[in-house]
Amino acid sequence: AQSVAQPEDQVNVAEGNPLTVKCTYSVSGNPYLFWYVQYPNRGLQFLLKYITGDNLVKGSYGFEAEFNKSQTSFHLKKPSALVSDSALYFCAVRAGAGNNRKLIWGLGTSLAVNP
């Protein structure tokens, strides 16, 4: 079955420390992977994506993600967390074939950055 897993419901980090939000996936073929962020009472915002190429992808707001094919993971990272990074983070992967392709979303990870 094609799926996305975000194994942590919540991640807590101190401001200035590095952060990692984990994502693993299971799809057939080459994956298209995405990270989105959702701030309270706002819609989802695109952070970054992996289609092909370098395994380390750089995105918005200083975030980056590392694609690891052998571990089927696409973890989101940031070297130094800010309090303003506190939000809900979603990993998504393209699944299906032809006109049945769609994005499958993880359940989200709530990131809390403490001052």
Place this chain on the structure above:
Amino acid sequence: DAGVTQSPTHLIKTRGQQVTLRCSPISGHKSVSWYQQVLGQGPQFIFQYYEKEERGRGNFPDRFSARQFPNYSSELNVNALLLGDSALYLCASSLLIAELAGNEQFFGPGTRLTVL
């Protein structure tokens, strides 16, 4: 430039009623997708439209329907509302069919539907 807009922002209905949600994509975007996000969960794909044609459908009952207009705006209709339909309904637009081209989607702020 205006982003994706949705109306209304909030809506309260009772069981059995019908509701219509509206979405205007970013200018130039031809693809609109609808998602349902229940509190505490990730978005669940409902429909995708591209060039006014349905290009994808998620696992939702026939009570859910949608359409896309010549100006690429879209409506989501839900009939015979159930309590479980209470959720944030998100509209996303993209230049092409996001899932095929790998394009990112741009989301509106959502419509919060409460069914009593």
